[in-house]
Amino acid sequence: MARPAQLVPDVVWRPAGPPGAPLDARVVALLEAIRRAGTLQAAVSTVGISYRSAWGLLAATSEALGAPLAILERGRGARLAPLGERLLAADAAARAALASAGTEIELASARSRRAAAARPPSLHVAASHDLALAALRDAWAVSGALALDLETHGSVESLSALRRGEVEVAGFHLAADGLGAEELLRGLDPRRDVLVRFAGRRQGLIVPRGNPRRVRSLADVARRRLRFLNRQRGSGTRVLVDQLLRAQGVDPTLLRGYATEEFTHLAVAATIAAGKADAGFGLEAAARQFGLGFIPIAAERYLFACRRTALRSPGVQRFRALLATTATGRIVSRLAGYTLDAPGDLTEPAALRSA
Helix, strand or coil, X not given: CXXXXXXXXXXXXXXXXXXXXXXXXXXXXXXXXXXXXXXXXXXXXXXXXXXXXXXXXHHHHHHHHCCCCEEEECCCEEEECHHHHHHHHHHHHHHHHHXXXXXXXXXXXXXXXXXXXXXXXXXXXXXXXXXXHHHHHHHHHHHCCCEEEEEECXXXXXXXXXXXXXXXXXXXXXXXXXXXXXXXXXXXXXXXEEEEEEEEEEEEEEECCCCCCCCCCHHHHHHCXXXXXXXXXXXXXXXXXXXXXXXXXXXXXXXXXXXXEECCHHHHHHHHHCCCCCEEEEEHXXXXXXXXXXXXXXXXXXXXXXXXXXXXXXXXHHHHHHHCCHHHHHXXXXXXXXXXXXXXXXECHHHHHCC
């Protein structure tokens, strides 16, 4: 018998509401080509359709969506409209999520049906937003290795949920040099709680491609009155931003957009890619997924906290074992700015407080 065929996922966009026809798959490719080439004439040669077909495709799709996807002006080339930029940003985010998950399935066989019937261990986790963790959750769900029930909160709220007994594991991040660790970890009891190591990652300023404003620091953003996009209160990234502002002597009220909040790194990057902000603070991996500029500011560690008694539970045991696998290493290594940090190993809260 021939080897079972492989299936891989793809992204299809359709208008919200009642089921309708999806967008022509050539629309996204055409918008990407317009952004690169700057003219419709040059873009059509890349996509492989006629100029008239491309013009008609853009016009029909824009009419169906109720807003233009591109601005076409005789003698001045072509450029993407805000809706076109948002569509490309969303498409890039969706494809990056699928790629990082390594989602690939075989057509069902007797063996795969038996594996699907076996319920994997489950684990309830509250965690600060992290691209690697989200990719691992999806990969483990596809393989049936672990059912990770993941709630996304800020680092502070995630640790509070663990303290209240609402979750089994809390994911959080802090500066690699231990700055701010005492305040963040104050709710952990060293006799009751233990930490699981995972990864290191880089955070910094996310800016448009090429960094046209030549930004190097938050002080530059404030001084030049650039539109800034902040993270929500209680997130580890917001704590880091506030620490950097204090260190640089910047009054937060002078940062245009300090009160404008987003809840994930990808949302920050997508907003900047769409031209709705000039700078934000987030992960290098998020910036790279959207082809944006990145100025590294801080190295940090991402860890998990749990009860010592939970180390004997099937979910936590499987979680730690999966973190230590080479498959996890491959997924993490594909993300810009990430490094492995003895994933799955245990460490004590006191070790971070004294870093």
